[in-house]
Amino acid sequence: MDAFQDHYPENVSHCYGCGSKNKHGHQIKTHWEGDETVTRFTPEPYHTSVPGFAYGGLIASLIDCHSTGTAAAAMYRQEGRDMDSLPAFRFVTGSLHVDFLKPTPLGELTLRGTVKEIKGRKVVVECTVFAGDVATARGEVVAVQMPESFGQS
Numbered sequence: 001m002d003a004f005q006d007h008y009p010e011n012v013s014h015c016y017g018c019g020s021k022n023k024h025g026h027q028i029k030t031h032w033e034g035d036e037t038v039t040r041f042t043p044e045p046y047h048t049s050v051p052g053f054a055y056g057g058l059i060a061s062l063i064d065c066h067s068t069g070t071a072a073a074a075m076y077r078q079e080g081r082d083m084d085s086l087p088a089f090r091f092v093t094g095s096l097h098v099d100f101l102k103p104t105p106l107g108e109l110t111l112r113g114t115v116k117e118i119k120g121r122k123v124v125v126e127c128t129v130f131a132g133d134v135a136t137a138r139g140e141v142v143a144v145q146m147p148e149s150f151g152q153s
């Protein structure tokens, strides 16, 4: 299935969470299901916190990149534009808040995101992590369109 991340330009495809060019990273893939965005990810045994359960930092990074991808896709959708069209929307994380509701087991996880607000260069995304039917974590991300100067000192 066509994922948002498949449309990221090569020069922004190195992110540890979502970059297809980062062989050590999570390489998450996110797509629309109606008005929700969905990512499926299965943690590896080395993502363990307490045996049998996933490390919270992993959960946070999945929420982070799921949400920045959602932000970009939502902007394209709002403008009725194809994700390959120019100018490209590139988002970075301004703020990442995570509530860990229950221990998250090692096994397939589903992240479901909704767009709470689009205002100027900012998109606020809410994201819930499910293990089966159980919501184990909930996050909110403020994603901001990346300034042209990003990465330059």
Ligand SMILES: CCCCCCCCCCCCCCCC(=O)SCCNC(=O)CCNC(=O)[C@H](O)C(C)(C)COP(=O)(O)OP(=O)(O)OC[C@H]1O[C@@H](n2cnc3c(N)ncnc32)[C@H](O)[C@@H]1OP(=O)(O)O
Binding pocket: 004, 007, 008, 009, 012, 013, 015, 017, 018, 064, 065, 068, 072, 073, 083, 084, 088, 089, 090, 091, 092, 093, 094, 095, 119, 120, 121, 122, 142, 144, 145, 146, 147, 150
């Ligand atoms: C599909 C194909 C397309 C291509 C698609 C490519 C995508 C390819 C991305 C790859 C990459 C992935 C990314 C992964 C996620 C990281 O891991 S990104 C790395 C971690 N994040 C960073 O390093 C960001 C560092 N911070 C910054 O550079 C700057 O603080 C920011 C976030 C760009 C914001 O600075 P700014 O541009 O000066 O923003 P500013 O004008 O002050 O604020 C704009 C709005 O955002 C709000 N805001 C800014 N910061 C915050 C904050 N911390 N808390 C709350 N609100 C905030 C402001 O309040 C303001 O809102 P309004 O007042 O308009 O309501």
